[in-house]
Amino acid sequence: KQEVTQIPAALSVPEGENLVLNCSFTDSAIYNLQWFRQDPGKGLTSLLLIQSSQREQTSGRLNASLDKSSGRSTLYIAASQPGDSATYLCAVRQTSGTYKYIFGTGTRLKVLA
Amino acid sequence: GAVVSQHPSWVICKSGTSVKIECRSLDFQATTMFWYRQFPKQSLMLMATSNEGSKATYEQGVEKDKFLINHASLTLSTLTVTSAHPEDSSFYICSAVTSDLYNEQFFGPGTRLTVL
Numbered sequence: 001k002q003e004v005t006q007i008p009a010a011l012s013v014p015e016g017e018n019l020v021l022n023c024s025f026t027d028s029a030i031y032n033l034q035w036f037r038q039d040p041g042k043g044l045t046s047l048l049l050i051q052s053s054q055r056e057q058t059s060g061r062l063n064a065s066l067d068k069s070s071g072r073s074t075l076y077i078a079a080s081q082p083g084d085s086a087t088y089l090c091a092v093r094q095t096s097g098t099y100k101y102i103f104g105t106g107t108r109l110k111v112l113a
Numbered sequence: 114g115a116v117v118s119q120h121p122s123w124v125i126c127k128s129g130t131s132v133k134i135e136c137r138s139l140d141f142q143a144t145t146m147f148w149y150r151q152f153p154k155q156s157l158m159l160m161a162t163s164n165e166g167s168k169a170t171y172e173q174g175v176e177k178d179k180f181l182i183n184h185a186s187l188t189l190s191t192l193t194v195t196s197a198h199p200e201d202s203s204f205y206i207c208s209a210v211t212s213d214l215y216n217e218q219f220f221g222p223g224t225r226l227t228v229l
Binding site for chain 2: 032045046049099
């Protein structure tokens with residue numbers, strides 16, 4: 001059974017810092033991995049989608065990497081801003097013909113001004 | 114990006130009543146939609162997979178007679194919480210999967226259900 005864990009569970013950093021959020025999964029047979037952002041009381045916003053054949057994806061100040069064999073993905077946020085404060089979730093989709101995603105436990109990020 | 118809407122955004126109801134939540138893909142067709150629930154400060158828990166034109170597939174531990182799902186068209190799925198009780202109070206989020214090569218999943222804004 002696939003299990004997705006995110007470390008740290010919570011993180012508080014001063015504005016301007018570069019930071020790394022970690023996501024690990026127990027079953028490396030994944031189809032893709034997606035990073036999301038969730039603001040309090042809101043739905044999810046997709047940040048980056050990495051296919052199993054890809055190593056990384058970049059969008060603005062965000063960079064996500066994927067090491068499928070070791071069951072790990074990292075989300076790198078450069079020059080953090082207070083507006084980056086949110087919960088970040090990673091989710092993996094299995095290779096079986098289902099589109100089902102298994103979500104990680106989440107990292108609550110707070111960027112201090 | 115693709116847009117998914119949910120209606121209502123929040124609802125308060127009395128115990129014992131039924132509540133229907135709609136999930137719509139606004140600018141794409143989705144043969145598959147998902148329903149999740151999220152408790153405060155917790156991650157999303159998948160409840161069921163909604164497939165257009167067929168019965169929903171429920172996750173283990175989810176009561177299919179309590180959480181009725183209907184995927185009547187390629188852009189609409191509904192979740193009906195029947196005979197709601199206070200323990201059903203939660204944040205319900207739907208998602209829809211695009212039919213292109215990447216099958217990306219887009220999420221609705223969520224519905225806050227409070228059962229008194």
